[in-house]
Amino acid sequence: MSESIDNLRRLFEEDLAAIDGMESWKAVRDKYLARESGVITTELKKLRDLPKEARPAFGQAMNQLRALVEKKLQERLDEAKAAEASTKLQRIDVTRPGFPFALGSIHPIKRLQSEIEQIFVSMGFQIFNLPEIERDYYNFEGLNMPRNHPARDAQDTFYFDDSVLLRTHCSSVQVHAMEELKPPIRAISTGKVYRRDPFDATHSPMFYQVDVIVIEEGITMGDLKGMLDVFLKRMFHSDIRMRLRPGFFPFVEPGAEVDISCIFCSGKGCPTCKQSGWVEILGAGMVHPKVLRMSGIDDSRYSGFAWGMGIDRVAILKHGVDDIRLFFENDLRFLRQF
Amino acid sequence: MKISIEWLQEYVEIRESPEKLKEDLSMIGLLVESMTKVHGTHVLEIEVTSNRPDCLSHIGMAREIAALYSRPLKWPTVQAKLSIPSDRIPYAIEIRDEELCPRYVGLVMDGIKVGTSPDWMQRRLESAGMRPLNNVVDITNYVLLEMGHPLHAFDYDVLRKGKIVVARARQGERFQTLDGMERELDGEMLMINDGEGPVAIAGVMGGMNSEISLSTTRVLIESAYFGPASIRRTSKKLGLSTEASYRFERGADWDNTVPAIARTCSLIEQLAGGKIAGSLQDIYPRKKDPVRITLRQANTKALLGADLTSEFIESTLRRLNFDLAPEGEKAWLVTCPTYRADMELEADLIEELARFYGYGNIPATLPPSKTIGIHSPVYRLENSIREIISSQGYNEAINLSFANEMDHLEFPPLQGERAAVRNPLTEDTQYMRTSLAAGLVRSAKRNFNYGQRLVRLFELGKVYHLGSDGVPFERNVLGILGTGGFTDQNWKNPSASFDFFHLKGVLSKLLQGVRVPSFEIEPAGKIPWLNPAESAVLKIGKETAGVLGSLSASLEEKYKLKQPAYLAEIDFACIEKFAFAPPSYDPLPKYPSAERDISIVVSRDLAFQTIHKGILQLGICELVRLQLIDVYEGEKIPEGKVSLTLRLTFQDREKTLTVDRVQDFIDTILSFIHKTYGVGLRSI
Known part of the structure; x- marks a missing residue:
């Protein structure tokens, strides 16, 4: 009995494999499944001729066969439909460019400026937004640079009149912060500063700075070093090394020039660092007692430090820009690189 | 040096x-x-x-x-005897301004043969960057470079009264200096006179009239101390900086006057055959004391954060020629060398210690934070604007803050007077800019020159004006420029030419992005640098916040742009005032909304805003959105008319809208438009 069913299945498999097109599919379907004359119906009619005990097994086997036939035919039909549909589809060229949604850029100096602000806010600093047009007092006098002080020579200044000028550094934040806040003070100011320098590859009459001031009880030069180290590592790279050399700025004492290990050669020596392995990055120091006193801070109780850094200089170092004018000429070929 | x-x-x-x-x-x-x-x-x-x-x-x-x-210092040998029993050449020194000249030392020598100085001296002068002249002048320069004290040699025979008078100049007096320049003096400048008139500008430069010449045989040597502030003022005022003025204005050593003249005297004897003819005169009316400072060991630790031993402190300062006397426990009274013009406070001494201790040896520490970080609200808004506008395809520009005459002629300030720089560097730094437009147009032009004709720039920066008190002030401005395309052209976007509505669109997105609750863009009156047919003002609240439009035809022509450029200039303070309105939650509707499009034909002169406001004033509170989705002008429309297609969205919060109600709204709106503007429905 089962032999004949196996035989039927084999025959069906052969017919299935031979299907070629819709007509032959229909023919196979009718051959096996037609209500009256289909092979399965015909075979089932033989049930009556079987001994009673063999009937359930045969019936069950035949029903399984019918289910199999139906399933296989449906699969064959689905495949054929899918194949037919796919011949009608046209594949898109996914390699063509996408819609040109526009994307501009943020100026590299401005990007650095906000990065710097983020770093300082995270270290508890308040950001001061200060004027570029400044009183002589905030730019010079209050920073221990009275009129006729030779240190003013290093900062050739644009004046509007005797007492109003374009700030030459953001160090004005020292005086403003000490006047407006009570210690403990942590403040920075960033922005444009101006000096009477010609506009060439290494100079600009306008550039960007960040100045920092901390006034608290018990602040030491060691604290200055510690905070500088954290800042410079976050600004540049965690491998950066720094060194302090004695330097002079009238508003600090002791004063320091700060170098970082050259970021191009990691301190091995290259043209950027003039083979020294170090590049000058900023000026710093302990706030001068006279500056504290002038701004009404008790210098026997509080001490502090300050530093100032050119943001353009950082941009030049970080991006390897070789001409400062590129920052202010707005050439799209330059701006799009950032 | x-x-x-x-x-x-x-x-x-x-x-x-x-x-x-x-x-x-x-x-x-x-x-x-x-x-x-x-x-x-x-x-x-x-x-x-x-x-x-x-x-x-x-x-x-x-x-x-x-x-x-830690090595010994060897001093040069000097003439010990600077006076002779009886002077062959009597002379006098008179100081009339003790404040500006606390000390003046003089000496007269005769028998001098002016000639060239020896090779070794010439070589040394040259290696230090000085040009040899003759032995007498070279010797004074040599001593300057050796000992740091400026000296001057006068030809004694041209001193008309045989004396030196140190006094201020007469206002407006004229004087010819050694470099041949005629200088106008003022009453603050300290001069060296010979009793008749000036022979040198004290501490700055000698006069042509008393110059050492080949025929000079008798000289008066000056070794003086002049006050720094006065010398600096004179040098600045005259625009004349010399080796002498450079040192005096920083602070010379008043106790170096006699050693320097002794050294000069020795060298003249050796190299120019001179002999002392008029003994040393040391006029020292105001004795200056060395600076004394109390130094406490505890304060070195407090300032540096490093432990310096008292042995280190004492040996370092002594090596630097400071004199230390104990003053109580772990403290000293320190007497500073007179050449250390920088010594004033304890911190100055501590810096000396730090220099020799080595800044690198100070341990780095991190102070605990006692404050909280506070962002500047202005920078926060600036950064938001920067992010939004750059994400719309604009590149951030930074121009110099200066302006020249032409900038102001082409882009006259929209408000206020321009501020002039008193000491400009070039004509390009003569004024402060009053607008960002000039810089942006120039930047666009620069890009055109490189073949970039699609330029979108923005700048957030200051412009400057004179306040009513005549003092310049600054304000923050946002400038936008677009030309050549609102985005790149490509196969999906074959035409991307930039027009007014792209600029308006960007500006609107920006204001929405920083949550300015409402603003309007209205036709503008005359704006000098904008095209009158395409110019508008931005109003936020009731305030005029800025202007936008296309660059005037004449400037477009002048800059040879050959394509329209669109500019906006917005006052930052106005945005700031209204920005970051707190969001308020509106519950989401439960019922579906209904959309209807209507097309109306109206006169070209009728502003869309007028129709928009008119419809809103009908008070249909179910009308939640009105969009202008198409504008048509052409064949099927009468001359002077324009067809507008409006998409109206209705929404009832309480129930589902029926078709009939929506039709009622549409009828109300259409009949209003018909009655008010005399126009009707074109087709639905």
């Missing part, structure tokens, strides 16, 4: 290589900028900061090196 190593070795032994010396000097604050070879010896170019005039000489530098390496 140029320092020759060969010369330096006369005063201190140097075993180190020039490279090592360079490194070591830099670490005590004497930065060696460059090293060259002149006449076979290394010459160091040292950046001497303005607080260290004592280092502006070879002996000054030798003192630092001696202290650094």
Whole structure:
């Protein structure tokens, strides 16, 4: 009995494999499944001729066969439909460019400026937004640079009149912060500063700075070093090394020039660092007692430090820009690189 | 300051290589900028900061090196006897301004043969960057470079009264200096007179009239101390900076006057055959005391954060020629050398200690934070604007804040007077800019020159005006420029030409992005640099916040742009005032909304805003959105008319809208438009 069913299945498999097109599919379907004359119906009619005990097994086997036939035919039909549909589809060229949604850029100096602000806010600093047009007092006098002080020579200044000028550094934040806040003070100011320098590859009459001031009880030069180290590592790279050399700025004492290990050669020596392995990055120091006193801070109780850094200089170092004018000429070929 | 190593070795032994010396000097604050070879010896170019005039000489530098390496300092030999029993040449010195000249030392020599100085001296002068002239002048320059004290030699025979009078100049007096220039003096300037008239500008430059010449045989040598502030003022005022003024204005050593004249006297005897003919006169009406400062060991720790032992403190300061006397427990009264013009406070002494302790040896520490970080609200808004507008395809520009005459002619300020720089560098820095437009147009033009004709820029920066009090002030402005395309052209976007509505669109997105609750863009009156047919003002609240439009035809022509450029200039303070309105939650509707499009034909002159406001004033509160989705002008529309297609969205919060209700709204709106503007429905 089962032999004949196996035989039927084999025959069906052969017919299935031979299907070629819709007509032959229909023919196979009718051959096996037609209500009256289909092979399965015909075979089932033989049930009556079987001994009673063999009937359930045969019936069950035949029903399984019918289910199999139906399933296989449906699969064959689905495949054929899918194949037919796919011949009608046209594949898109996914390699063509996408819609040109526009994307501009943020100026590299401005990007650095906000990065710097983020770093300082995270270290508890308040950001001061200060004027570029400044009183002589905030730019010079209050920073221990009275009129006729030779240190003013290093900062050739644009004046509007005797007492109003374009700030030459953001160090004005020292005086403003000490006047407006009570210690403990942590403040920075960033922005444009101006000096009477010609506009060439290494100079600009306008550039960007960040100045920092901390006034608290018990602040030491060691604290200055510690905070500088954290800042410079976050600004540049965690491998950066720094060194302090004695330097002079009238508003600090002791004063320091700060170098970082050259970021191009990691301190091995290259043209950027003039083979020294170090590049000058900023000026710093302990706030001068006279500056504290002038701004009404008790210098026997509080001490502090300050530093100032050119943001353009950082941009030049970080991006390897070789001409400062590129920052202010707005050439799209330059701006799009950032 | 140029320092020759060969010369330096006369005063201190140097075993180190020039490279090592360079490194070591830099670490005590004497930065060696460059090293060259002149006449076979290394010459160091040292950046001497303005607080260290004592280092502006070879002996000054030798003192630092001696202290650094703990080696003895060798002094040059000098003429010990500076007076003779009876003067062959009597002379007098009179100081009439003791404040500006606390000390004046003079000496007269005769029998001098002016000629060339010996080769060794010429070589040394040249290695330090000075040009040899004749033996007498060279000797004074040599002593200046050796000991740091400026000296001057007068031809005694041209001093009309045989005396020296130190006094201020007469206002407006004219005087010819050694360089041949005629100088106008003022009443603040200190002069050296001969009893008849001026022969030198004190501490700055000698006069043509008393110059040493080949026929000079008798000289009066001056070694004086002049007050720094006065010398600096004179030098600045005259625009005349000399080796002498450079040192006096930083602070010379009043106690160096006699040693310097003694050294000069010795050299003149040796090299120019002179003899003392008028004994040394030391006029010193105001005796200056050395600076004394109390130093406490505890304060060195408090300032530096490093533990310096009292042995270190004492030995370091003594090596630097400071004198220490104990003053109680772990404290000293320190007497500073008179050449240290920078010594004033305890912090100055602590810096000396730190220099020799080594900044690198101070341990780095992190102070605990006692404050919280606070962002500037202005920067926060600026950064938001920057992010939004750059994400719309605009590149951020930064232009110099200056302007020239042409900028103001082409882009006259929309408000206020321009501020002039009193001492501009060039004509391009004559004024402060009053607008960002000029800089943006120039930047666009620069890009055109490189073949970039699609330019979208923005700038957030200051513009400057004179306030009503005549004092310049600054305000923040946002400038936008777009030309050539609102985005790149490509196969999905074959035409991307930029027009007014792209600019308006970007501006609107920006204001929405920073949550300015409402704003309007209205036709503008005359704006000098904008095209009158395409110009508008931005209103936020009731305030005029800025202008936008296309660049005027004449400027477009002038800059040879050959394509329209669109500009906006918005007052930042106005945005700031309304920005970041707190969001308020509106519950989401539960019922579906209904959309209807209507097309109406109206006169071209009727502003869309008028229709928009008219419809809103009908008070249909179910009308939640009105969009202008199409504008048509052409064949099917009468001349002078325009067809507008409006998409109206209705929404009832309480129930589902029925078709009939929506139709009622549409009828109300159409009948209003018909009645008010005399127009009707074109087709639905």
